[in-house]
Amino acid sequence: MNKYQSKFIANKIEDINQILNNDAVEETELYRFLHTVKGTAGTIGLSEWSEVAEKLESKVNKDSTETWDKSKTKNLLLPFIILSTTYDSFKKEDFLDDSHQLARNQEGLVLIIDDDTTLLTYLKDTLERENIMTVIATDLGVNIIENFYNWLPECVILDINMPVQDGFDILSKIQEPCSIHHIPIIMMSSFTDRETRLKSYTLADDFIQKPITDQEEFIIRVKKHIQRRRNLLDMTLIDQLTGVFNLRYLHNELARQLHELRRSNEPFTLALINLDQFRNFNQQRGYHIGDELLKAFSTYLKNSIRPTDHLSRSHSDEFILLLSKTKKAEGKTLLERLLSRFRDTSRETWGTEITFSAKIAQVDDSLLSIEHCLSSLAFNDVEKKGNTGQIYEARFGDSNMRKLHIGIIDDDSLVRELLTEQLSDIGGEEMPVEIRSYENGQQFFNDPWHNQQPFYFLIVDRVMPKMDGLAVLHHIRQNYDRRKYRVMMLTSRGAEGDIALALQKGADDYMTKPFSMKELHARVRRLIRGLV
Known part of the structure; x- marks a missing residue:
């Protein structure tokens, strides 16, 4: 058992004892406890703890104003008490399998825009199993065009039929920069009439029918478009937009x-x-x-x-x-x-x-x-x-390197410690990193540091007491220059509603707990590109 697993179990045993010392416990507090266990345990390899928490989470209401008495609370938490007596059986091999996650040499970066969050997360998982990093956006998301320019993906997959913005309307806004940067556009729709197909082939590069029933064909088509773009760029020494050298x-x-x-x-x-x-x-x-x-x-x-x-x-x-x-x-x-x-x-x-x-x-x-x-x-x-x-x-040898400022906002001290350690060298030799961590959004905004630096990369948990992740996003977008902040939201497995809300409120990306450290590194590197 590694130090994070040992520390996690010790912390949770202490948390359970504190909860059971109370005659009554708010149901929302129990939800936050289960939510934290589910995400953190899965990330550090305690899969049994994560699975138990996920089952128990369905028994509590996160929006309830009710309180639970000691007997009812103890019955709920009893599986954890049993697990805590057998934690020595856990081994290092219990860590989350990274074999299917993003490799260092990724196959590409794809942007998918669709109003169906379930489909978005499904396609994201499908492509990322093939080492194709994927970012998603809904038609309700803020600043789709700004995010497009920030990411400059290698392929765009765009749904045609969306309630707020029609896919062809969004296409008209990104068509010129996609042409300049040789970025292929694939249109998607459940409508397969001749007019829709011809319009897609005329204005974009490809058309895919929904529902997508053949995963293998979908992956091959996306990879082919990305490879054609890379082959083209390998042959040019000229910047596509300005005409000067690249x-x-x-x-x-x-x-x-x-x-x-x-x-x-x-x-x-x-x-x-x-x-x-x-x-x-x-x-x-x-x-x-x-x-x-x-x-x-x-x-x-x-x-x-x-x-x-x-x-x-x-x-x-x-x-x-x-x-x-x-x-x-x-x-x-x-x-x-x-x-x-x-x-x-x-x-x-x-x-x-x-x-x-x-x-x-x-x-x-x-x-x-x-x-x-x-x-x-x-x-x-x-x-x-x-x-x-x-x-x-400038003089060569000067140490005036740009610094990357990372804020970690999560109520789980173990997650804060783990992410701080894992991201301490994310900038490599070229970019020193400063990391500060906070228990909740209120603590982050109370620290003057939050607005003293040119740019920030924030990792924010969705569920926290006092000021949760969505409240942090809303406060940043309403009160600060949001271009200073790039935000990754941490959500729970299966929480498509939370993902949709985070994207709509301006999150740049999200990761689902439990997550692998390899995927975290890959996504953070992509997100900080051009930030500083």
Whole structure:
């Protein structure tokens, strides 16, 4: 038995004793106890405890205002008392089987949009058994378009017949970016008339009939679309939206420049250029207008540099400028000139002043790796919160790495400890991680830290006393800049209603307890992509 299993059982024995010391217990408190046992026990490999909790959960009403007397409570909890006397029989092998979960090298990322939460969770489980990470959204979910841009999936599966937004209406909003990024779209419908099918094939890439009766065919079709996209991207060195070079080209050119540096001993300069307040621009003007700004900005930069220089788009609104045989002082002068001119012309073109910030470094050591060159350009937390229109200087070897801020909100101390340990190295060598944990949402919001950092990744349990997961989501979306927070909700197995509510209130993803650590790592890595 490992330390988490031992600690869990000891904690639950103590909890049961405390409950039974009371003459009366609120039924909602019993529900929270069973809910916690079901999720945590399954996650750490105590499957028998999880199964017992799931059976007993059906005997209590989570919305009840009733109280239970000591005798009735003891009868309910008796199976746990019996289990606690035999816990030495549990072995390490009892851990949740990870063999079917997401591998490190995933087969793709799929976004599914449908109003049927049961079908969504079924398709998600089906694809993830094939190592295809899947995110889901309902037609009632907030900011489907924003989430699409955040995820930029490798395939979109979209239901046609939904009560709030018709699938073809959603398609019209994502069709252009899908075309630019070569993202295939598969339409789904239970209506298979000729008109629906032809419209789907005309506007999208494929059509699948509901109900989906052949899982194997469904998986093969999705994998084929993803593989075709990957094959196409492998053949291009150009960013599809802006027409400048992409990261693949940049890596090749950096390798060539480092080789040339060894031969000539002439330094070159790198600059990371980031459009200021671009997220706000997207929110106010719309993402299609944001795409037009990116294209105009990249054209402006490309027309302002020498033929021997190289401009690449690295991520969203970030560009890398490589100035060959150029010292940092010369590069900084160029950036200052570009910034001044762009600030002036933007007022005329866009009706508002638009600026960019940059970080510049001179490369004069040919032994530096490509990864080191690029990671040293990243804005740190202070720079990201600083004034707009700034040009910062970087030196290779500086420790100004961006930090990932993770908040874990769960009333189970064991879950908090387990997640803190498992996620402590999620940023790798490139991104240090700060993790804080809280027993409930109220405790999180009482800590000034919750709004002091540029961005947060939150893992929030659905069921908690004082302030539960949905209340946390609602409070963030109503009172804060929700773009600062990326939220993963933890829910119970079979709680499709909770999943639907979480997605509607703005959760970015969810995981069902019990979950595997491998899947947790895979999903968190995807969610934090581009967050910092």
